[in-house]
Amino acid sequence: MATVDAEIAEFEALSHMAPEHRPSDNELRRRALALADRIRSPRKAQRALTAIAACGRDAAAGFLDRWVVARSPEVAMPLADCARNYGVEPGEGERVRLAQATILDADLYARYSRQSLTWLAMAGGYDLEVRTNLRLLDIACAPEASQAHRDLAVDCLLRIERWDTDLLERLTASLTECPGTFWPHRLLDSATAAAEITRVWPELAGRLRRTADSCLLGSQKRCDQDIRQMPALFVAHPFISEITDDLRDAVAMATAGIGGYEVLYADKIQKDGTLSCKICMSIRQSAVSLFDLTSPCMDAKESSGFCPKARANPNVALELGLAFAYRKPTLLFAMEGCDPPADIAGHTIHRFVAYKKDLPLKLKSGVTGLLQT
Numbered sequence: 001m002a003t004v005d006a007e008i009a010e011f012e013a014l015s016h017m018a019p020e021h022r023p024s025d026n027e028l029r030r031r032a033l034a035l036a037d038r039i040r041s042p043r044k045a046q047r048a049l050t051a052i053a054a055c056g057r058d059a060a061a062g063f064l065d066r067w068v069v070a071r072s073p074e075v076a077m078p079l080a081d082c083a084r085n086y087g088v089e090p091g092e093g094e095r096v097r098l099a100q101a102t103i104l105d106a107d108l109y110a111r112y113s114r115q116s117l118t119w120l121a122m123a124g125g126y127d128l129e130v131r132t133n134l135r136l137l138d139i140a141c142a143p144e145a146s147q148a149h150r151d152l153a154v155d156c157l158l159r160i161e162r163w164d165t166d167l168l169e170r171l172t173a174s175l176t177e178c179p180g181t182f183w184p185h186r187l188l189d190s191a192t193a194a195a196e197i198t199r200v201w202p203e204l205a206g207r208l209r210r211t212a213d214s215c216l217l218g219s220q221k222r223c224d225q226d227i228r229q230m231p232a233l234f235v236a237h238p239f240i241s242e243i244t245d246d247l248r249d250a251v252a253m254a255t256a257g258i259g260g261y262e263v264l265y266a267d268k269i270q271k272d273g274t275l276s277c278k279i280c281m282s283i284r285q286s287a288v289s290l291f292d293l294t295s296p297c298m299d300a301k302e303s304s305g306f307c308p309k310a311r312a313n314p315n316v317a318l319e320l321g322l323a324f325a326y327r328k329p330t331l332l333f334a335m336e337g338c339d340p341p342a343d344i345a346g347h348t349i350h351r352f353v354a355y356k357k358d359l360p361l362k363l364k365s366g367v368t369g370l371l372q373t
Contacts, residue, residue, distance in 0.1 A: 007035050008048045015054035028052070028059040036066035042075055046082050053086035060088045068094055073101040077112050084115070093126075095119040100132045103139070117152035123159070133160060133167050141174040147287075147329045148371075230285045232262045233367065236320065237292035238313040239267070246355035247292060253356075254363035258371070261287065266315075280322055288370045289323045290363065291316055293334040293341075293349065317341065329370045333362065 002010075011031075014022050022028065032052050039045045045067055053060035064083050068076040068090050076098055080090055089095060099116035102108040109116065120128070120136070128136075139145050139153040160167070233255065237247050248265070255263055264286060269278045283289050293316065323330045333350040334340055340349055350366055352359040 004035070004038050004044060007031070007038075008044065008051060011035075011048065011051035011055060015051050022055060025056055025058055028056050029062045032059040032063040033066050036063045039067065042078060045079055049079060049083060049086070053083075053088065057086065057088060060086055064088055065091050065094065068098070073098050073105065073108055077102060077108060081112060081115065089119075092123060096123045096126045096128075099123075100129060103135050104131060113149060114152070117149060117156065121152045121155035121159075128156070128160070130164060130166060133157070134170055137167065137170050137174060143327065147327065150327075230262070230287075231260045232264050232282070232286045234264045234279075234282045234286040234289040234319075235292075236266070236289065236316045238294065238316060243294070243355065247359075250355045250359040251290070251363060253360035254367065257364065258367060266319075279319055283319065283322050283328060284326050286328070288329045288331060288367055289319075290331045290333070290367070291320050291323070293332055293338065293344075295334075295338045320344070331363070331366045331370060333359065333366075 014028075023031070035048055035052075036045075039048060049060060049063060049067075052063050060083065064079065068080060076090075076094075080095075080098065083089060090098065096119065099119040102112050102116040103120070117139070120132075133156075136153045136156045140150050140157060142150070145153075233251075235248075235251055237244070251263060255261060264282045266275065266279050266282075269282050273281075293313075295313070320330065320332075331350065332340075332344070332347055333352060335355075336351050336353055339345075350362045352362055
């Protein structure tokens with residue numbers, strides 16, 4: 001019998017051949033499965049997967065499924081992560097097993113957090129362990145977690161068919177400890193979750209309806225708007241004729257390479273309701289909100305057109321407060337020489353020299369980074 005190294009080398013040789021000169025797809029898969037049964041070393045498994053994937057995706061999928069079965073997440077996750085480069089993933093059952101173990105392990109979660117949450121959010125028909133659901137609830141309420149991770153955790157929670165007392169108690173505690181958590185309204189939008197919460201803990205269902213959907217602006221008792229996240233970017237800036245066109249040109253240049261995202265401005269929002277309500281909904285629906293903290297100077301004697309000590313724009317300040325309250329990802333920027341309000345001086349503020357000079361590149365880098373976290 002050929003050695004493992006020899007079999008891997010054979011796949012590597014096959015990968016350089018034209019497809020018509022290789023064995024059939026069924027034969028490649030048979031060989032890949034046989035090789036998976038013999039390989040013990042994770043390093044050799046990764047080498048083999050690379051060679052097999054170059055020969056055929058079906059064979060690579062078979063190899064991956066066979067190799068990760070029953071292996072510990074510490075061993076299996078690196079190969080599963082590598083396989084994503086070839087468009088291959090483990091079977092759904094293995095994905096759920098690995099993902100549950102990963103989010104419960106601090107070291108693994110730090111490395112594979114987004115992948116494990118995505119697998120769980122996509123899984124259907126699987127009852128997750130109670131401790132997994134508790135961990136998902138912690139992630140959904142964690143202020144230090146990224147918005148993307150919190151959204152994925154909530155997607156997982158929406159799939160829970162039976163809410164036990166432990167999970168509901170943790171949810172109640174989370175609402176008390178993190179009163180700024182505004183995602184629970186999505187549980188009430190889910191007929192299954194709403195029915196379960198009402199059945200097991202009716203007092204909590206009432207509290208969710210009162211607190212999760214309350215209106216921060218005070219214009220109404222309860223927000224009844226559709227606030228599902230959209231592929232959009234909200235931009236807040238002072239409405240000054242001297243800078244508005246330049247700013248929007250800079251944003252257009254920055255977002256030109258970020259496909260699928262609509263740019264929203266307060267004066268262009270096509271929604272029903274008051275202006276403040278429309279702005280609030282746009283911030284809550286957007287993936288990222290951008291805030292121009294540049295302070296325009298209305299004194300004609302100022303040749304630069306901007307005063308370092310000018311008062312911050314109140315509309316921008318209010319909109320930034322909404323984004324902070326709803327824990328939305330934000331990108332703050334200001335022209336060199338403009339001092340931000342003291343309350344936000346500790347936040348990262350991207351400085352630029354001119355709207356059409358260096359701002360587009362800084363905005364593109366910042367927005368891309370926030371969308372990837």
